[in-house]
Amino acid sequence: MVTFTHIFKKLLLFFSLGFLGLNTYAQGSFGSDRAGTQGFQFTKITVDARSAAMGNSNMADATDGSSLYWNPALASKIGTSFASISHTDYLVETSQEYFSYIHKFKDFAFGGSVQYFGSGDIKETTETKPFGTGRVFTTSHLAVGLTASHKITDLFSYGMSIKYYRVGIEEITYQTTGLDFGFSYDVGETGLRFAVGINNFGIDASPSGTTIRNTPDGEVEEEAQSEMSLPTRFTIGAAFDVIDEENSKLIVTGQITNPSDNAEQLNVGAEYIFMNQFFFRSGYEFGIEERKIPSVGGGVKFPFGGRSISADYAFTNYERLGAIHRISLSFSL
Numbered sequence: 001m002v003t004f005t006h007i008f009k010k011l012l013l014f015f016s017l018g019f020l021g022l023n024t025y026a027q028g029s030f031g032s033d034r035a036g037t038q039g040f041q042f043t044k045i046t047v048d049a050r051s052a053a054m055g056n057s058n059m060a061d062a063t064d065g066s067s068l069y070w071n072p073a074l075a076s077k078i079g080t081s082f083a084s085i086s087h088t089d090y091l092v093e094t095s096q097e098y099f100s101y102i103h104k105f106k107d108f109a110f111g112g113s114v115q116y117f118g119s120g121d122i123k124e125t126t127e128t129k130p131f132g133t134g135r136v137f138t139t140s141h142l143a144v145g146l147t148a149s150h151k152i153t154d155l156f157s158y159g160m161s162i163k164y165y166r167v168g169i170e171e172i173t174y175q176t177t178g179l180d181f182g183f184s185y186d187v188g189e190t191g192l193r194f195a196v197g198i199n200n201f202g203i204d205a206s207p208s209g210t211t212i213r214n215t216p217d218g219e220v221e222e223e224a225q226s227e228m229s230l231p232t233r234f235t236i237g238a239a240f241d242v243i244d245e246e247n248s249k250l251i252v253t254g255q256i257t258n259p260s261d262n263a264e265q266l267n268v269g270a271e272y273i274f275m276n277q278f279f280f281r282s283g284y285e286f287g288i289e290e291r292k293i294p295s296v297g298g299g300v301k302f303p304f305g306g307r308s309i310s311a312d313y314a315f316t317n318y319e320r321l322g323a324i325h326r327i328s329l330s331f332s333l
Contacts (some may be wrong), residue, residue, distance in 0.1 A: 018054040034042075034301050038229040038230065038231045039174065039205070039229060039231075040141070040143075040205075040230050040231055042198070043115070043143055045086070045088065048312070048326070049299070049313055050271075050281065050297070050299065052088075053312070053313075053315070054253055055295050056255075056283070057269035057282020060085075060238050061193070065330055066084065066110050067102070068112075068145060069100075071159070071197045072147045072159030072160055072180055072197075073159040073197070074149070074157070075109040076157045079104075082101070083102075083330070084098075085098065085328070087326040087328075089326070092322075093182070095172075096116065096117045096118075097116045098114035099114045100113040100114075102332050109150075109159070110147065111147040112144075113143075113144070113147070114145075117141040118138070118140055119138055121137075140166075141168075142164075144163065144307065145161040145162065147159060147180075154186070155187075157184045159181070163179070163180065164176075164177055165202070165230065167228065172208070172211055172224045177202055178230050179198075180200070181198050182197030183195060183197070190241075192239075192241075194237050194238050195236075195237045196235070197234075197237075198233070199233050203230075204225060205229075207213025207224035207226075230258060231259055233258065235258070236256050237256075238253070238254055239254075249273040250273075251271045251272075253268065253270070254269070264287065268284055270283065279300070282298045283295050291319075292319050295317075296315050297315060299313065312327065314326040314331070
């Protein structure tokens, strides 16, 4: 029987272990001066509903198809092969699609993922024609990854993803490759686990192609001059099973992210699981000006043909930009 005192002691341990990281975050930095200095920003858009509902704090607990996005080390901790698809109804009529597949082989896992972000049609405007030139263009953003993960023991695993990135803006294209690398460690049978990871570590992308600009002197063909860098991020995360009973489970998660193009961020979240079938989630992101209320979401899992199917939803709101809706479907295979 889990008592209030037992839960309190677990929470105290979890937050005590995270105190050093929280203290570092609270001291602040000048990282915000780097905002907007790098490209491939779509790689920072959360790909799945579960993580989004928990405030993007799942770097140590993404034990589903989203592990290929958050931390490849977690892919080998999944009990079976796994497939997932997600759709994000993003800001200003843009959208994102995500697909991942993980194949388990003993203590190894091999996977592939595709993240695609599309702008939809954009009307071109200029200084002399602020209501539009009559020209419409689009942008496309793609990341394709191949992952290998190994669970060395029941407590420790590691993984790496090799990724190809492509961004198309009008007729200009940027292409490059990069790496994700991560570790995961469970602290015995305490229900506490830690993870460390580096995402989007790669080389700068040079532009190719030309585009047409409307100027007061007529149409001019232009080439892009600047290179585009990947937004590398270093993350430390933790997850803790506060309650772990047969029909009731409560997980709290947290992570500190140090991106190369912005200030440090602190994310926290929680998930309550009832009868291993119904899921209720919430989380919050500190250090983001537009975030005023927590993210929320939920899900349901049901058996199907000897396996299981999970359906999840997440709602995130930005004060001035509006709401983001995410849905995900996951299949154990």
